Amino acid sequence: MSVEAPAPPRLRPGRVLRAGPVSGLLRWQQVVVPVAGFAVLVLAAALSMGRGDFPIGVGDVLRTLVGLGEGPQQFIVLGLRAPRVVVGALVGLALGVAGALFQTFARNPLASPDTLGITMGASVGAVAAIVLSGGSSAGAVLGGLGVPLAALLGALVTGALLFALTWRAGVDGYRLVLIGIALWSAGTALTDWLLTNAEIYDAASAYVWITGSLNARTWDDVLPLGVAVAVLLPLALAAGRVLGVLQFGDDTARGLGVRVSAAQAAVVLLAVFLVAFAVSAAGPITFVALVVPQIAVRLTGGSRPPLVASGVLGALLVVAADLVTRTVLPQALPVGILTAAIGAPYLLWLLVRGRRRATL
Amino acid sequence: MTLDTGTELLHRAALPGEPPRVRLAAEHVRLAYDEQVVVDDLDLELTEGSFTAIVGPNGCGKSTLLRALGRLLRPTSGQVLLDGRAIARTPTREVAKVLGLLPQTPVAPEGLTVGDLVARGRHPHQSWLRQWSRDDEAVVAEALAWTDMSDLAGRPVDALSGGQRQRAWISMALAQGTDLLLLDEPTTYLDLSHQIDVLDLVARLHAERGRTVVVVLHDLNLAARYAQRLVAMKGGALVASGTPAEVLTEELLAGVFDLEARVMADPVTGTPMVVPVRRLR
Numbered sequence: 353m354s355v356e357a358p359a360p361p362r363l364r365p366g367r368v369l370r371a372g373p374v375s376g377l378l379r380w381q382q383v384v385v386p387v388a389g390f391a392v393l394v395l396a397a398a399l400s401m402g403r404g405d406f407p408i409g410v411g412d413v414l415r416t417l418v419g420l421g422e423g424p425q426q427f428i429v430l431g432l433r434a435p436r437v438v439v440g441a442l443v444g445l446a447l448g449v450a451g452a453l454f455q456t457f458a459r460n461p462l463a464s465p466d467t468l469g470i471t472m473g474a475s476v477g478a479v480a481a482i483v484l485s486g487g488s489s490a491g492a493v494l495g496g497l498g499v500p501l502a503a504l505l506g507a508l509v510t511g512a513l514l515f516a517l518t519w520r521a522g523v524d525g526y527r528l529v530l531i532g533i534a535l536w537s538a539g540t541a542l543t544d545w546l547l548t549n550a551e552i553y554d555a556a557s558a559y560v561w562i563t564g565s566l567n568a569r570t571w572d573d574v575l576p577l578g579v580a581v582a583v584l585l586p587l588a589l590a591a592g593r594v595l596g597v598l599q600f601g602d603d604t605a606r607g608l609g610v611r612v613s614a615a616q617a618a619v620v621l622l623a624v625f626l627v628a629f630a631v632s633a634a635g636p637i638t639f640v641a642l643v644v645p646q647i648a649v650r651l652t653g654g655s656r657p658p659l660v661a662s663g664v665l666g667a668l669l670v671v672a673a674d675l676v677t678r679t680v681l682p683q684a685l686p687v688g689i690l691t692a693a694i695g696a697p698y699l700l701w702l703l704v705r706g707r708r709r710a711t712l
Numbered sequence: 713m714t715l716d717t718g719t720e721l722l723h724r725a726a727l728p729g730e731p732p733r734v735r736l737a738a739e740h741v742r743l744a745y746d747e748q749v750v751v752d753d754l755d756l757e758l759t760e761g762s763f764t765a766i767v768g769p770n771g772c773g774k775s776t777l778l779r780a781l782g783r784l785l786r787p788t789s790g791q792v793l794l795d796g797r798a799i800a801r802t803p804t805r806e807v808a809k810v811l812g813l814l815p816q817t818p819v820a821p822e823g824l825t826v827g828d829l830v831a832r833g834r835h836p837h838q839s840w841l842r843q844w845s846r847d848d849e850a851v852v853a854e855a856l857a858w859t860d861m862s863d864l865a866g867r868p869v870d871a872l873s874g875g876q877r878q879r880a881w882i883s884m885a886l887a888q889g890t891d892l893l894l895l896d897e898p899t900t901y902l903d904l905s906h907q908i909d910v911l912d913l914v915a916r917l918h919a920e921r922g923r924t925v926v927v928v929l930h931d932l933n934l935a936a937r938y939a940q941r942l943v944a945m946k947g948g949a950l951v952a953s954g955t956p957a958e959v960l961t962e963e964l965l966a967g968v969f970d971l972e973a974r975v976m977a978d979p980v981t982g983t984p985m986v987v988p989v990r991r992l993r
Contacts, residue, residue, distance in 0.1 A: 609808025
């Protein structure tokens with residue numbers, strides 16, 4: 353028997369897209385938020401590249417970016433200032449997407465690379481490379497790697513530990529957060545120990561790294577991060593469809609035909625790699641991965657942090673924060689201080705204003 | 713496309729005189745959580761178009777058995793067969809097109825609408841490119857209409873009452889389009905009238921949609937009223953199986969539930985009705 357459905361007015365809030373064998377659903381916010389975010393990002397990036405000892409107007413910056421610039425301007429914008437902004441944007445993008453992956457998967461907005469200890473692991477690696485390089489032979493090896501590589505290693509080792517300790521024929525979100533917090537504490541203790549034993553000059557440069565900074569980035573810093581994002585981002589977007597089902601919990605997801613353990617492993621590993629490369633390029637720029645997905649889900653609606661919007665807004669937050677530290681403030685601060693200073697009040701405002709609880 | 717397309721072709725009904733086909737079977741299954749064995753050496757066959765209720769005291773292993781039948785729990789020995797094929801070796805996505813399940817008190821993510829929830833039921837039929845076909849849309853619309861949830865499609869699941877929420881989940885299971893449906897205590901936390909509402913819906917799925925239904929139920933009177941077959945379990949073993957009248961006897965209630973009770977005919981349906989006297993021991 354077949355009942356005639358009287359075509360209910362709005363089944364799902366969204367617009368149906370169909371072209372040949374391809375079909376999907378999109379809500380208008382899911383398009384408008386990233387597009388608007390991207391437009392603002394381009395503007396902020398152009399402003400940022402125009403600021404400095406040799407000011408350049410936004411129009412000239414944009415002309416230079418599309419290849420119409422003149423000699424000195426081209427060198428200043430593309431050679432000196434663009435890498436800083438591009439690193440900032442890529443780091444924000446990676447952190448935003450990784451945060452959305454972690455939070456959706458763990459069904460817990462507290463799950464972010466900061467609280468899970470992964471950025472702290474990167475700090476341990478970086479600080480060890482800075483502080484120990486003059487001392488023991490092991491320290492010299494670490495110092496020889498260079499700070500970015502040591503940070504990447506620290507993040508990946510912590511990520512592997514997190515994964516190994518949480519894995520029990522699958523990953524439980526709650527367990528992930530608890531073990532992550534334990535790893536974070538261990539990492540903090542280790543970093544503090546390294547710093548207290550450090551020469552004062554080393555300690556100062558380690559502190560700058562720990563707060564997260566975009567100072568003195570070159571195209572050499574862009575390359576590894578750019579390649580990592582180019583590989584990992586499409587994979588993360590492909591995982592998005594399964595993520596929407598994983599959200600229901602293991603039993604329901606398995607009932608709907610998802611290979612839960614494999615999907616969980618893929619999501620966690622993708623997020624760990626995204627964070628590791630981001631942190632290795634700019635230090636642990638805190639709060640982006642925690643706050644941006646929560647802002648994005650409140651702007652787009654829906655039941656989980658959107659990946660694309662989280663990425664774009666993450667890039668925007670880092671680039672804008674970097675712009676503000678260099679222009680508005682009397683002295684240049686590391687960008688990590690400002691992302692927390694901007695992000696936290698905005699999240700609080702959204703939480704106070706919205707009816708939505710702080711859960712997923 | 714209707715909700716049932718595809719399945720009739722694969723699974724035609726048994727001809728008169730032919731024994732009904734076994735859809736789902738447990739063969740010598742032993743089920744354990746870590747080291748603790750919950751069910752040992754259990755055999756069970758579920759035939760095409762049957763409506764079976766699994767009953768038994770708390771901790772007897774009935775939910776564990778249902779989880780194993782729905783391949784959520786892998787037997788430590790023995791196997792579960794779906795249409796004669798080992799379910800553990802069948803791709804989980806293929807299983808999801810034939811067998812749907814509703815876990816006990818499932819949780820929907822906050823902010824998810826009823827329409828979105830029911831649409832997720834189409835997941836096993838979708839791919840990365842084909843995320844929302846006309847079939848999906850038609851099936852979801854029909855599942856919503858059939859469960860009387862169309863008007864609530866835009867409402868967040870967490871804003872619904874308990875009874876409505878359960879209807880939404882059943883609607884999702886319906887949209888999944890499977891001809892086997894396993895439900896783990898679908899009436900938990902519902903008041904009596906909503907229990908009846910949910911079980912009426914399940915009974916209609918069985919009667920009008922030809923779904924093969926297995927349900928774990930606590931309430932013996934409701935189990936006897938709705939199911940064609942009762943399976944009674946105690947201490948991880950199958951104790952009795954048959955029609956409600958065959959299974960629900962005063963001796964069985966004493967042996968399985970430690971309950972002294974009278975069994976009489978339900979004045980409405982004539983099925984057995986349990987009137988408890990006192991707990992034994």
